[in-house]
Amino acid sequence: MPSALFVVSEKGYWGEECVEPLTTLDDAGFDVTVTTPTGSKPVIDDTSIDPDNPFVGAETAERVEEVHETDERLNDPVPIAEVDADDYDTVVFPGGHGVEWDVNQDRHARSLLRETLEGEDGKALVVCHTLAILAFARDGDGEPLASGRDVTGFPNEWEADIVDENDLLPDGRKLPYWVEDEVEAAGGNWDAEVDQDVSVRVDGDLVTGRGPRSSRAAAETLLEELGVQTST
Template sequence: MTEALFVVSEEGYWGEECVEPLETLSDAGVEITVATPSGDPPVVDERSVDPDQVGEETAEHVKEVAENDERLNDPIPIAQADAAGYDAVVFPGGHGTEWDINQDKHARELLRDIVEGDGKALVVCHAVGMLGFARDSHGAFIVNGRDVTGFPNEWEEGIVDEQDRMPDGRKLPYWVEDEVEAAGGNWDAELDADTSVTVDGDLITARGPGSSHAAAETLLEELGVELEA
C-alpha cells in the first residue's frame, strides 16, 4: 500500500491546501498519517474557513474535515516520523508554516530525506518557504538549481501591511519568493495560469489553494497511483 505523511502547521494551515490533497490521496487508496511539530492537533487558519474569503461551500467542508478527521486530530510529533516509512511527504501551506513547519529542523530533515531517498515531496504555497532554509546531506540548499513555484510576492503584497504585519497583527518573518530565490531556486509562480504545479525530480511544488487539487493529482501520477473508480 502507498503511504503518505502530511506535515501540518499548529500555527495555521490553509484549509483547502490540506483537505484537498488529503481527500484526493485517500480516494486513491493512499494510507495517510498526519504529523505536527509537537504532536498536538493542527490549527486551521481562520481565514481559510471564512465564507467571505473562500466561499460557503469550501468553508463548511474544511471545517467539517478539520473537526472530524481522525488523522488530523490524532497526529504524531514530526520528530517521530521517518521518511523511509513513506512513499510521499506532503507539506500543506498557510502563513502559519512560517512560524513552525518551515523552521522545524525535523520537518526540514524529512524533506531532505524524502527527496534524497526513494519518495516524493509535495510542498504547497507558504510551505515552499521551507526551501529557503532546508539543506541536503552535503550542506547545500535543496532548492538550488531546481524549478519551483509557490506563494508569490505579488499576492503577499495584498495581505500584509507596510510593516509586513498580517491582518491578525503578527509580523511575517519573510516572503516565500524572496527566500527561495536567495537559496538558488528557479522561481516561476506562473501568475498568468489558473493553476501552478512544478515537478523537478522528486520535488513537487504548488502555488496556492487553487492549485491544491492539481498538485494532489500530480503527486499521484508521480507515485504511479491511479484514482480508484
Template sequence: MTSVLFVVSEEGYWGEECVDPLETLSEEDVDVTVATPTGEKPVLDERSVDPDSVGEETAERVRDVHENDQRLQNPTQIARTSADMYDAVVFPGGHGTVWDINQDRHARRLLRNVVEGDDGKALVICHAVGLLAFARDSDGEFLVDDRDVTGFPNEWEADIVDENDMMPDGRKLPYYVEDEVKAAGGNWDAELDADTSVRMDGDLLTGRGPESSHDAAVTLLEALGVQTPA
C-alpha cells in the same frame, strides 16, 4: 498500500491546501498519517474558512474535515517520523508554516531525506515552500538550488500584509517565501498568468496556493504511480 505523511502547521494551516490533497489521496486508498511539530492538533487558519473569501461550500467542507477527520485529530510528532516509512511527504501551506514547519529541523530532515532517497516524493504547497529556503542537502548545499519551483508569490503577499509586513491578525511576517527561495538558488516561477501552478523537478513537487492544491495532489498520485496521467 501507498503511504503518505502530511506535515501540518500548529500556527495556522490553510484549509483547502491540506483538506483537498488529504481527501484526494484518501479516495485512491492511500494510507495517510498526519504529523505536527509537537504532536498537538493542527490549527486551522480561520481566514481559510471564511465563506465570504472561499465560498460556503469550501468553508463547510474544510471545517467538517478539520473537526472530524481522526487523522487530523490525532497527529504524531514530526520528530518521531522517518522518510523511509512513507512513499511521499506532503507539506500543506498557510501563513502559519513560516513560524513553525519552515523553521523545524525535523521537517527539514524529512524533506531532505525524501528528496534525496531513491523512491520517495515530496509535495510542498504555498507558504510551506519557504521550507526550501532553509533545508540543505547532505553536502550542506541548499536543497532547492537550481530546482524549478513555484509557491506563494510576493505579489500576493503584498496584498495581505501592510507596509510594515504586519498580518491582519497582528503578527509580523518574518519573510516573503519568494524572496527566500530565490536567495537559496531556486528557479522560481509562480506562473501568475495561469489558473493553477504545479512544478515537478525530480522528486520535488511544489504548488502555488489553494487553487493549485487539487492539481498538485493529482500530480503526486501520478508520480507515485497510483493514477495514470490523463
C-alpha cells in the same frame, strides 16, 4: 497500500491546501498519517474557512471545516520527531502563513524533506508558504534544497496584497520573511505563473503547488509521479 505523511502547522494551516491533497490521496487508497511539530492538533487559519472570503466561498469553507473537525488523523497527529521518511511513499507539506513560524523552522521537518528527496523512492509535495522550507533545509552537501530546482509557490505579488507596509498580517503578526525572496536567494528557479489559474511544477522527486486553487492539481500530479492510477 501506499502511504503518505502530512506535515501540518500548529500555527495556522490553510484549510484547502491540506484537505484537497488529503481527500485526493484518500480516494486513491493511501494510508495517511498526520504529523505536527509537537504532536498537538493542527490549527486551521480561520480565514481559510470564512464563507465570506471570496477566495474560499461557502461550499469550500463548510467542507474544509468539517474535515478539520472530524478527521481522526488531523485530531490525533504524531510529533515530527517520531516519524521516518523511509516509512512513507510520499510526504506532503500543506501551506498557510502559520508554517512560517513552525514547520519551516523545525529541524525535524527539514530533515524529513531532505531524506524524502534524497531517498531512493520517496516523493514530496510542497505547497504555498511551505516552499520556504526549501531555502532553509540543506541537502547532503550542505546546499539549500531550493538550489537549482524549478518551483512554484506563494508569490510576492499576492503577499503584498495581504500585509501592510510594515509586513503586518491582518491578525497583527509580523510576517518574518517572504517566500519568493527566500527561495530565489537560495538559488531556486522560481516561477509562480501568476497569469495562470493553476501553477504546479515538477522537479525530480519534488512537486510544488502555488496555493489553495492549485492544491488539488498538485495532489493529482503527485499521484501521477507516484505511478498511481486513479478513476478520474
